[in-house]
Amino acid sequence: MVKMKLVKWVPLILAVVLLGFIGHGSHASFTPVDNYLIACGSSKNVTFLGHTFVPDLVQSSISLKSQGNSIVATSNSSAPFAVYQSARVFPGTASYKFGIEQEGRHWVRLYFYPLPDSGHNLTSASMTVITENFVLLNNFSFKNYNGSYMFKEYAINVTSDSLTVTFIPSNNSVAFINAIEVVSVPDELIPDQALALSPSGPFSGLSEFALETVYRLNMGGPLLTAENDTLGRTWENDEKYLHVNSSAVSVSVSPATIQYRAAATPQIGPNWVYATAQTMGNSNVANSNFNITWVFPVDPNFTYFVRYHFCDIMSVSMNTLVFNLYINSDLAFGSLDLSTLTGYLAAPYYKDFVSNSSADTDTLTISVGPDTRADFINALLNGLEIMKINNEARSLDGISPVETLLVSQPSKKNKMGIIIGSVVGASAALVFISLCYCFLVARRSKTPQQGSTWLPLPLYGNSQTMTKMSTTSQKSGTASCISLASSNLGRLFMFQEIMDATNKFDESLLLGVGGFGRVYKGTLEDGTKVAVKRGNPRSEQGLAEFRTEIEMLSKLRHRHLVSLIGYCDERSEMILVYEYMANGPxxxxxxxxxxxxxxxxxxxxxxxxxxxxxxxxxxxxxxxxxxxxxxxxxxxxxxxxxxxxxxxxxxxxxxxxxxxxxxxxxxxxxxxxxxxxxxxxxxxxxxxxxxxxxxxxxxxxxxxxxxxxxxxxxxxxxxxxxxxxxxxxxxxxxxxxxxxxxxxxxxxxxxxxxxxxxxxxxxxxxxxxxxxxxxxxxxxxxxxxxxxxxPEDNSTNHIPGIPLTPLEPFDNSLSMIDGVNSGTDADAEDAATSAVFSQLVNPRGR
Incomplete structure (x- = not known):
């Protein structure tokens, strides 16, 4: 099969090589307004894949600031490509600042190769790379990387007249970079909205996010490089990602037959992508419902932008090819009829989606399969792009926000001054904290306890003593306890904020009554709707359950777990604040x-x-x-x-x-x-x-x-x-x-x-x-x-015909606590509605 496909590709491969000499062929030209191709540390221009990279210090619109002198490293033999033959090494934080003439999306492409004769062990170097608003790499090291060189591509929306890329050495190491590209991207390339899955609905505001290219595939065709793409993109072959190789057969036509209509442009995808495709391996099998499936390892902690590229290069008449799209186990689009959508055969088309990785594995699964109601049982896919979307910390690598990483490293001259200043500042802070403590203690001694039988949760304490509180007899009124605020367990609300959010616990806002207490609908100052659960002092549930709820939810974040926003332990209250669930239980x-x-x-x-x-x-x-x-x-x-x-x-x-x-x-x-x-x-x-x-x-x-x-x-x-x-x-x-x-x-x-x-x-x-x-x-x-x-095999847990590997739990470092005490619960199920802790919403209250 592989040999046959290779023979099939020979004309295409020759055509691609020829295209490198005669230009971009049928591609419509695109001239980027901003077009920086920088060979870092080089003393001369470097040609790579038909593009010329210039030295980093020859353009007036680029400035380099570095803490300490940067080091130039060069190599003429070991580097895999010419663009990797030089590098600039930074012993301290360094920044390249690029002047931007046209705001909007820009490619930021980074080239890394640890040159062996640089004077430093660049293979073990650890570094962080950020822009003004986003983390691109966090503590990256080639020591943990499976490859000799690395190319990273990001799409960042620049909204000012400059873009700064900062390199930060970490772990007492150095940072380095071989080459950088900062290139304008057409406005229509990445939309502001796509269809989200699970749950299905529009995902808006993509322009506010940074994207990292994770996979870009030319289905059924050869490798396409920057020479064959007007936007300098690289498209790799898809075969190694196919779940079952025999499920797909590649087809191809001459790129000249591709007709760009309103649905797509050459900037969306080159005609070399649309001229090849993977189709079903056998469209006349007894079970015609199998899908062609590709499996991609991804970071499970991120959301992904997925673009399908289609072009019907196999049909001989309109409206015969109708098929379905899947992402993971979700039906992304059903009964896709390309000729109806484009009005033509051999006309490019694309669909955009936003999805997470599989809920069970660290993979993203892409499938196309036939719509069995169609006369022609088949499906095809021409190209695929998968791009990681930055997380809430505005990071594409880890969870450290830009603000915590963009810290200037002090020079030796300033260290003594900083030490002296730190000592003076710490002393002043200690005095201030002591005064605040005295003030709060005095204020608390005057605050009435409103007849509560619970022990208060004081504002200060030792985090090791909280579990003791749950086991110490509350009847005695003596126990060691801590402040929940000291454990970084979410937002600490003042009681007055809770009163304002719930209109002083207005009964018209009551959502329900549970075993822990009453639940009210609330609105925070910024308009956020919340569910406020106020503990009942006479409830059998108390501090242990209160603590467990907070500790568990503060460390868990998942789209199918109710999010804890914060809590309040002021005035002996036990109040939990959750995201508001409009449709209740x-x-x-x-x-x-x-x-x-x-x-x-x-x-x-x-x-x-x-x-x-x-x-x-x-x-x-x-x-x-x-x-x-x-x-x-x-x-x-x-x-x-x-x-x-x-x-x-x-x-x-x-x-x-x-x-x-x-x-x-x-x-x-x-x-x-x-x-x-x-x-x-x-x-x-x-x-x-x-x-x-x-x-x-x-x-x-x-x-x-x-x-x-x-x-x-x-x-x-x-x-x-x-x-x-x-x-x-x-x-x-x-x-x-x-x-x-x-x-x-x-x-x-x-x-x-x-x-x-x-x-x-x-x-x-x-x-x-x-x-x-x-x-x-x-x-x-x-x-x-x-x-x-x-199907006959009732144990089938997936799309028929495609065996899936057993699910493996993904790793996610969450610290667990054991905050639940021994006890019994002998209530009947109906009574348990009011006797089991943390009943967010009860039908009796609706």
């Missing part, structure tokens, strides 16, 4: 209210979202987190019905690597409790899986987990639904609103998933990752209900 959309019923697809998407959140808890750190109170009132829905898991007051750090379980007293809600955990008091992640199985049945049947007024065999939903599932008659007990609206194969997969979750013994239950894949497959079956049939 899942339970309120299932029964007990007048809200419209959810569709089957909505229910699947909600279950998938909750499963993603739980899977992240189980696998997002070296030591997992067990939620311990999974139920429909702890799955909240935002304004777009995106599900987020809430209530971490009972959460527990999972077993260590050398352990199988955590021995602890039983806590949770009856009806959802894992029977094995209840009997043996041994907690595992599979306890959450059991509880989630109850949730699945509750979603399907729209009735409480426990209902004592029903006949005995129907009281427990898990036992009742399982009896119907084993008879294959789950459709007889599902919500009547779903009758005739559910694809039987989707329902079957859903029922099988719930059945596995509800297995008597934990060892027989799937992981949350497996549950997630099965639910996503059930959703895919529902979305393609008119064409898909149930």
């Amino acid at each position: 899942l339970r309120s959309h299932l029964y007990g209210t007048d809200l419209p019923p959810l569709s089957w697809k909505q229910r699947l998407e909600i279950c998938i979202g909750a499963a993603r959140g739980l899977h992240y808890l189980h696998t997002g750190a070296a030591q997992s987190i067990i939620h311990r109170d999974v139920k429909t009132t702890n799955i909240l829905l935002d304004e777009n019905f995106v599900a987020k898991v809430a209530d971490f007051g009972l959460s527990k750090a999972g077993p260590a690597i050398d352990q199988t379980h955590v021995s602890t007293a039983v806590k949770g809600s009856f009806g959802y409790l894992d029977p094995e955990y209840f009997r043996r008091q041994q907690l595992t992640e599979k306890s959450d899986v059991y509880s989630f199985g109850v949730v699945l049945m509750e979603v399907l049947c729209t009735r409480p987990a426990l209902n004592p007024v029903l006949p005995r065999e129907q009281v427990n939903i898990a036992e009742w639904a399982m009896s119907w599932q084993k008879k294959g008659m789950l459709d007889q007990i599902m919500d009547s609103n779903l009758a005739g609206k559910v694809n039987p194969t989707s329902l079957k997969k859903f029922g099988e998933t719930a059945e596995k979750c509800l297995a008597e013994h934990g060892v027989d239950r799937p992981s949350m990752g497996d549950v997630l894949w099965n639910l996503e497959y059930a959703l895919q079956l529902e979305e393609t209900s008119s064409a898909l049939t149930e």
Whole structure:
């Protein structure tokens, strides 16, 4: 197969080589206003891929500032390309400042090669690279890099008359750079908006973000370099990323046949990209539903801009090629008909999306597959671009914001002055803090405790003593305790801010009542809507759960976990502030209210979202987190019905690597409790899986987990639904609103998933990752209900015909704490609504 493809490419490869000599052929010309190609440390011009790089100190519109003298390093033999034959080495922080004539997107391209004869060990050098607003590289070192040289490409929106690129040595090392490009980009290349997935909706404001090119592929074609692209881009071949090589066959036409219409321009992609494609390996197989899939390793902590490039170079008539696009397990675009969208054959077209990596692995999966309703069963993809979007810290590498990295390194002359100034400043600060302490102590002694029976959380203390507070008898009124503020656990709200946000706890803003206290809707000064949970002094839940909730949520950030904004512990109050979830708890959309019923697809998407959140808890750190109170009132829905898991007051750090379980007293809600955990008091992640199985049945049947007024065999939903599932008659007990609206194969997969979750013994239950894949497959079956049939292998958890590797937990350094005390919870499920900690929203309050 590979040899045949290589033979097929020979004419194309020759044409590409020829194009390097005769120019850019059919490409429309683009002349960048700003066009800096800099050979750092070089004394002469350097030619690379048809472009000329000039020395870094010959242009008046470029300035170099360096702490200490920079060092020039050169090599004529070992460098892989001419552009890497010189470098400038910086012992201290250094900056290149480029004059910008035209604001807008610019390529910032960086070339690195650790020259061996530079006078420094550049291979072990560690450095950080930033612009005024973004972190490009953070503590990068070739010691940890799998390659001899490195090329990085970024797209940065410049909004001033200059752009500064700063190199910062780290770990007492040096920084270096071989070459830099700063080049204008056409305005239309990267839009301000794209379609986001999971949840689906517009993603606006892309112009405010920096992007890093991670992958740029020429599907089914050879390598294209800057010589063959008017914007100087490099397009590599896609074969090494194909999940199954035999699933794709490359096709090609002459680049001259490509007709650029309104949908795309040569700047979006060169005609050499659109002239080749990967298509389905065999379009006449018995199972015509397989997809062509590419798998890309990515950093799971970032969001990605994904651009598909299409050009129908295989059809002989209009409207015959119709296919679907997928990103991870999400249907990105269904029934794509290129000829209808462009009005022509062989006309380039592209689609933009924003997506995260897979919820279970550190990969991004791209697929195209046939729409089986079409007459011509096939699919194709011509090109693909994947670009990383900066995170909230405005970083493309790690979580350190620019402000913490852009720190000038003092010279030796100034060190003594800085030391003296630091001592004087520290002394003054110490005096000031002492005065503030005396003032606050005096003020607190005058503040009435409003009859509260709780011990106050003082403003100062030792972080090692907080857990002692949870075990010290509160009856005595003596205990060591700390300030939560000292642990960097989120925003510390003043009580007056909370009063203002909730209009003095106006009852008209009451969202619900839970076991910990009452929940109010609030609005912060900046207009942010929040949910404010005010602890009830008479509640059985107290400081330990309060602390656990804060510690857990302050260290967890995931799109399917409710975010903790901050807390207030002033005036003996225990108040938690969360993001506002406009559509409340899942339970309120299932029964007990007048809200419209959810569709089957909505229910699947909600279950998938909750499963993603739980899977992240189980696998997002070296030591997992067990939620311990999974139920429909702890799955909240935002304004777009995106599900987020809430209530971490009972959460527990999972077993260590050398352990199988955590021995602890039983806590949770009856009806959802894992029977094995209840009997043996041994907690595992599979306890959450059991509880989630109850949730699945509750979603399907729209009735409480426990209902004592029903006949005995129907009281427990898990036992009742399982009896119907084993008879294959789950459709007889599902919500009547779903009758005739559910694809039987989707329902079957859903029922099988719930059945596995509800297995008597934990060892027989799937992981949350497996549950997630099965639910996503059930959703895919529902979305393609008119064409898909149930495969013979019921264990299939993915797109038919494409075997997926087992899920591996991704590494994410989260520090875990064990802040939950032993205890028992003997309340019934209905009563548990008010007895289980941190009930964000209760239907009684809606």
